[in-house]
Amino acid sequence: MPLIVIGLSHHTSPVTVRERFAFPDATIPAALEKLRQTRIVTEAVILSTCNRVEIYAATDLAERQAMLALRQFLLDHHNYREPIQDEIYFHGEAESLEHLLKVACGLDSMVVGETEIFGQLKKAYETALQHKQTGRHLNKAFQKAFNVAKQIRTETNIQRGSVSVGSVAVELARKIFSSLDQHQVMILGAGETSEKTARALLSRGARSIIVSNRSHDRAVALARELDGRAVHFEDWAAEFPGIDIVISSTAAPHYILDRARLEPLMKLRRNRSLLLIDIAVPRDIDPAVNFLENVYLYNIDDLQAIADDSLRQRQEEIARCTALIRQKAGSLMAAEPLSGMNQASA
Amino acid sequence: MLWLTDRHYFLLAVMVYGLSTVYSLFLWRKGFRLHDRANYFLFLAGFGLQMKAMLMRGLAHSQCPVNNLYEAIAFVDATIVGTCLVIGLWPRLRYIGAFAAPVVFAIGVFALMPGLDTPGAKPQFNLDLVSLHAALTLLSYGAFGLSSVAAVMYLTQEHDLKFHKLRAVFSLMPPMDRLEKIINRTLWAGFILLTTGLAFIPLLLKGRPEARLTDDPKVVWSGLVWALYLALLIMHGRFHQSGRRFAWGAVGTFAFVLLTFWGVNLLSPAHRF
Numbered sequence: 001m002p003l004i005v006i007g008l009s010h011h012t013s014p015v016t017v018r019e020r021f022a023f024p025d026a027t028i029p030a031a032l033e034k035l036r037q038t039r040i041v042t043e044a045v046i047l048s049t050c051n052r053v054e055i056y057a058a059t060d061l062a063e064r065q066a067m068l069a070l071r072q073f074l075l076d077h078h079n080y081r082e083p084i085q086d087e088i089y090f091h092g093e094a095e096s097l098e099h100l101l102k103v104a105c106g107l108d109s110m111v112v113g114e115t116e117i118f119g120q121l122k123k124a125y126e127t128a129l130q131h132k133q134t135g136r137h138l139n140k141a142f143q144k145a146f147n148v149a150k151q152i153r154t155e156t157n158i159q160r161g162s163v164s165v166g167s168v169a170v171e172l173a174r175k176i177f178s179s180l181d182q183h184q185v186m187i188l189g190a191g192e193t194s195e196k197t198a199r200a201l202l203s204r205g206a207r208s209i210i211v212s213n214r215s216h217d218r219a220v221a222l223a224r225e226l227d228g229r230a231v232h233f234e235d236w237a238a239e240f241p242g243i244d245i246v247i248s249s250t251a252a253p254h255y256i257l258d259r260a261r262l263e264p265l266m267k268l269r270r271n272r273s274l275l276l277i278d279i280a281v282p283r284d285i286d287p288a289v290n291f292l293e294n295v296y297l298y299n300i301d302d303l304q305a306i307a308d309d310s311l312r313q314r315q316e317e318i319a320r321c322t323a324l325i326r327q328k329a330g331s332l333m334a335a336e337p338l339s340g341m342n343q344a345s346a
Numbered sequence: 347m348l349w350l351t352d353r354h355y356f357l358l359a360v361m362v363y364g365l366s367t368v369y370s371l372f373l374w375r376k377g378f379r380l381h382d383r384a385n386y387f388l389f390l391a392g393f394g395l396q397m398k399a400m401l402m403r404g405l406a407h408s409q410c411p412v413n414n415l416y417e418a419i420a421f422v423d424a425t426i427v428g429t430c431l432v433i434g435l436w437p438r439l440r441y442i443g444a445f446a447a448p449v450v451f452a453i454g455v456f457a458l459m460p461g462l463d464t465p466g467a468k469p470q471f472n473l474d475l476v477s478l479h480a481a482l483t484l485l486s487y488g489a490f491g492l493s494s495v496a497a498v499m500y501l502t503q504e505h506d507l508k509f510h511k512l513r514a515v516f517s518l519m520p521p522m523d524r525l526e527k528i529i530n531r532t533l534w535a536g537f538i539l540l541t542t543g544l545a546f547i548p549l550l551l552k553g554r555p556e557a558r559l560t561d562d563p564k565v566v567w568s569g570l571v572w573a574l575y576l577a578l579l580i581m582h583g584r585f586h587q588s589g590r591r592f593a594w595g596a597v598g599t600f601a602f603v604l605l606t607f608w609g610v611n612l613l614s615p616a617h618r619f
Contacts, residue, residue: 178524270586293588
């Protein structure tokens with residue numbers, strides 16, 4: 001299968017270089033057409049994300065010749081004149097399919113096992129397909145990559161667990177509540193992490209957000225951004241009967257919620273489960289509230305420990321996934337008679 | 347295979363449940379993270395063998411096989427396993443079998459005790475009504491057994507979440523509120539079945555004015571079990587009792603049923619098989 005890859009990624013280049021080579025979505029069809037017209041490639045897919053810019057191509061040229069021509073195309077297209085050394089990498093036929101499979105499975109991602117890249121790769125392929133820039137070789141390679149990615153996702157633990165504080169909070173909420181669309185979230189203290197956590201919960205379907213902050217203006221601004229509602233800091237306890245998830249990150253030097261205060265509020269909530277995420281340092285919520293029935297309290301260290309463990313488990317799965325990918329790539333290469341490029345390089 | 351009796355088939359079923367129990371320990375050690383259905387298929391095999399045993403016994407008696415303590419316990423066992431097989435079809439509820447396996451294995455071993463499978467005197471009642479009464483009440487115990495299994499799952503999850511165990515996040519167990527719903531629904535199902543089963547008692551005693559309900563310890567015991575489950579359902583539904591206490595209530599009441607079922611049958615003249 002005459003498939004080659006050229007590009008830059010977070011492994012080889014800093015963001016200052018990567019951003020210079022990025023292809024905005026709207027320009028990709030034109031870039032593909034321009035690439036085709038150079039006659040370097042017969043088929044091509046351009047993948048451009050914040051962590052990588054890659055061109056997957058099928059070519060009739062010899063590997064070395066194709067690599068130099070594609071490298072020059074990238075530099076010329078982006079008008080990049082500064083000196084460049086190892087930032088751009090190239091994979092010939094032997095490694096290109098394995099690389100594509102690794103990218104599709106998230107094994108080459110900054111956060112190992114992340115799933116966003118799968119969607120980005122699919123979109124890149126569909127753009128090329130839509131503009132008739134793919135053919136037999138790339139179609140087969142990408143279909144295989146998508147199938148293998150799905151298989152790896154179900155057969156291994158590479159994508160299991162959460163690796164950020166926000167996603168751990170979502171994961172915990174989903175262990176308590178079967179669906180988040182019936183549940184309301186409250187943010188106490190409009191910090192950056194609590195905002196990210198709230199966004200993660202909203203993206204998973206949380207019903208609505210209530211924001212309360214000592215500076216009411218900041219609460220109103222954040223509530224507007226999150227399509228929620230702001231309440232004065234003195235009034236947050238009055239909202240408790242309707243709240244199921246609390247994210248607290250105020251700058252208070254003492255506990256703002258302790259057992260004596262929460263106990264009567266739980267009665268008002270008719271003992272419904274309550275998830276408390278305390279990401280403030282010093283802590284906002286007295287650890288003793290965790291002894292109340294139906295109350296689940298997690299602080300920043302608890303969340304980080306879960307995220308770290310997920311990452312460790314994903315790292316442990318890499319070897320297993322790599323072996324599986326090698327086997328799949330090998331079987332595909334064996335099934336497909338070597339052609340074009342190899343004959344040319346011989 | 348013609349030499350195999352119904353008890354042999356039941357013994358094989360219990361052995362399969364034993365295997366499932368061992369496999370459940372392995373799943374528990376792995377933190378309930380594995381995407382596999384081995385336990386489900388073990389339950390399916392055990393259920394098939396048990397159905398074969400019950401069918402053979404039923405055909406031999408030409409009636410529902412609930413005529414002695416062995417048959418009654420086997421019937422409860424089959425109800426729990428059958429319901430687990432239905433519920434286990436939902437991917438997030440696949441581990442219900444892992445929690446049920448030790449219970450059904452223990453019940454099965456108990457049922458196999460030789461003294462329990464003795465041909466008793468024919469009841470002095472309408473046989474069809476007796477079959478219906480026994481089947482409904484035993485089905486209700488199956489439902490209560492299942493609710494206690496779901497309650498153990500709930501308590502495990504609750505403990506893991508409270509004490510920040512990593513297993514709480516990484517396991518493939520269902521969310522807490524879904525487990526609470528399962529406990530509630532299976533308890534309601536059991537309660538309705540038990541109420542219907544007990545409602546046959548006056549019909550069974552029709553034409554026997556000398557028989558008094560309070561004379562039979564099993565009837566009194568059944569009334570107590572009925573009241574306990576009613577109290578549990580009212581406390582949860584009406585007074586918003588916490589999920590944890592509700593789960594402990596389901597486990598405790600079923601443990602009471604299991605531990606006293608045999609003894610109370612021995613004391614009951616009408617239920618002494």
